[in-house]
Amino acid sequence: MRTLDALIxxxxxxxxxxxxxxxxxxxxxxxxxxxxxxxxxxEGDPADTFYLVRHGIVAVDTYVPNRGQxxxxxxxxxxIVGWSWLVPPYRWHFTGRAVxxxxxxxxxxxxxxxxxxxxxxxxxxxxxxxxxVLVSRLEATHFQLMDVYGDRHD
Amino acid sequence: MATATTEPARAVRGAMTPLxxxxxxKRRENHDNWTLELEPVDEAIEPIGxxxxxxxxxxxxxxxxxxxxxxxxxxxxxxxxxxRAVGAVTNALCAAGAGDxxxxxxxxxxxxxxxxxxxxxxxxxxxGVGLPPLRPIVYHALRHRADFERVVVxxxxxxxxxxxxxxxxxRWRGRLDGNVDVTVDAAGRDWTGKVGVVTKLIxxxxxxxxxAVCYVVGPEIMMRFTARALIDRGVTPxxxxxxxxxxxxxxxxxxxxxxxxxxxxxxxxxxxxxDELAPLLEVPEL
Numbered sequence: 001m002r003t004l005d006a007l008i009x010x011x012x013x014x015x016x017x018x019x020x021x022x023x024x025x026x027x028x029x030x031x032x033x034x035x036x037x038x039x040x041x042x043e044g045d046p047a048d049t050f051y052l053v054r055h056g057i058v059a060v061d062t063y064v065p066n067r068g069q070x071x072x073x074x075x076x077x078x079x080i081v082g083w084s085w086l087v088p089p090y091r092w093h094f095t096g097r098a099v100x101x102x103x104x105x106x107x108x109x110x111x112x113x114x115x116x117x118x119x120x121x122x123x124x125x126x127x128x129x130x131x132x133v134l135v136s137r138l139e140a141t142h143f144q145l146m147d148v149y150g151d152r153h154d
Numbered sequence: 155m156a157t158a159t160t161e162p163a164r165a166v167r168g169a170m171t172p173l174x175x176x177x178x179x180k181r182r183e184n185h186d187n188w189t190l191e192l193e194p195v196d197e198a199i200e201p202i203g204x205x206x207x208x209x210x211x212x213x214x215x216x217x218x219x220x221x222x223x224x225x226x227x228x229x230x231x232x233x234x235x236x237x238r239a240v241g242a243v244t245n246a247l248c249a250a251g252a253g254d255x256x257x258x259x260x261x262x263x264x265x266x267x268x269x270x271x272x273x274x275x276x277x278x279x280x281x282g283v284g285l286p287p288l289r290p291i292v293y294h295a296l297r298h299r300a301d302f303e304r305v306v307v308x309x310x311x312x313x314x315x316x317x318x319x320x321x322x323x324x325r326w327r328g329r330l331d332g333n334v335d336v337t338v339d340a341a342g343r344d345w346t347g348k349v350g351v352v353t354k355l356i357x358x359x360x361x362x363x364x365x366a367v368c369y370v371v372g373p374e375i376m377m378r379f380t381a382r383a384l385i386d387r388g389v390t391p392x393x394x395x396x397x398x399x400x401x402x403x404x405x406x407x408x409x410x411x412x413x414x415x416x417x418x419x420x421x422x423x424x425x426x427x428x429d430e431l432a433p434l435l436e437v438p439e440l
Contacts, residue, residue: 012357057346057347057348059343059349061343067342068342068343069342069343070340070341070342071340071341071342071343071345071349072340072349073349073350074337074347074348074349074350076348076358077358078358099346100346140350140351140353140354143351143353143376143379144339144340144351146375147312147339148281148282148372148373148375148376149281149282149283149310149311149312149316149339149372149373149376150312
């Protein structure tokens with residue numbers, strides 16, 4: 001069985017983390033599982049956690065009046081779900097749901113924030129890594145907003 | 155590196171005269187896309203190649219360019235075209251039923267250089283109605299599986315209802331070691347697949363970026379984003395092929411409707427190597 005350290009450092013977002021930093025990050029992490037359909041977090045709830053998906057698919061949903069629950073994006077193995085733990089007011093903007101059985105590493109965001117404040121080098125490193133996650137999400141959102149597959153008439 | 159063919163398959167003489175073809179089969183792919191199978195009433199056009207298109211004529215309405223989406227080694231003289239009903243002509247084409255006669259000119263344009271991927275990983279990336287022009291490549295790769303290393307199909311659509319060839323994608327997944335990945339831009343809760351843009355599939359797709367040859371079709375903006383994601387993954391632009399779609403009218407390089415800078419897409423394309431075309435894609439006026 002692989003250790004939490006190994007699981008964490010294999011993921012693209014944490015790849016290359018120094019061992020002492022990895023120890024600090026792993027100290028705030030635990031393994032979790034969710035059944036299909038189970039909620040990981042709810043829109044508006046305090047965002048004290050984030051997840052590294054190991055297996056399965058997590059959907060990020062929101063409720064749209066007259067259209068129901070819409071999935072905005074999904075995350076699969078190796079991907080991170082959640083950045084609201086990093087920035088005030090630390091509340092989830094969307095709802096997270098296991099589309100199928102999910103195994104994940106859950107991180108205690110409050111624990112990590114504390115360690116980042118105590119160790120600015122770790123804080124800067126993590127912020128840089130999560131900035132990349134945010135930028136890729138932002139680019140994907142721009143792409144989605146363009147609705148590139150919309151109607152074009154002949 | 156192989157190059158796409160540049161010779162139009164049909165000489166200019168006679169190229170403007172549509173040949174009558176009969177609709178022999180029609181299949182609804184989703185709410186606004188239909189696949190038509192056409193057989194020549196009398197004379198057939200020259201054999202069509204992967205990536206090439208014909209001008210399909212709905213008599214009395216007009217003509218549009220439509221790429222072949224067929225299994226070309228199986229189809230013989232039967233033409234297979236998947237058409238999205240979005241305007242007057244395409245609506246008329248999609249309204250045609252078995253026995254109806256349509257006009258066909260072509261085939262026009264160059265072909266996908268499928269052999270460029272021999273001995274390497276072959277990756278196709280389709281967006282929206284960009285999958286049909288790529289389907290002949292997948293059929294070819296399935297028929298000649300030993301000629302290629304991994305064959306990877308990545309496909310993105312607007313919503314689950316907009317996806318094409320869903321059952322076929324499942325069959326391909328079974329035959330391609332699971333290397334078929336599909337995503338949609340938005341979905342309701344009844345969709346259990348991936349949600350996100352097609353470029354999100356690229357970082358984790360199972361191919362070797364050092365050697366893979368990639369074929370991309372979709373709206374121009376999607377192809378630009380996809381090319382960027384492939385390059386970020388390590389694929390060099392000379393191993394990325396795209397198929398351009400502009401307003402094509404004559405099909406033989408005479409009318410100039412499909413001009414893109416120095417190139418006429420109906421005559422010199424529609425298949426281009428990314429490094430040959432990339433500078434033109436970023437010129438706003440073109």
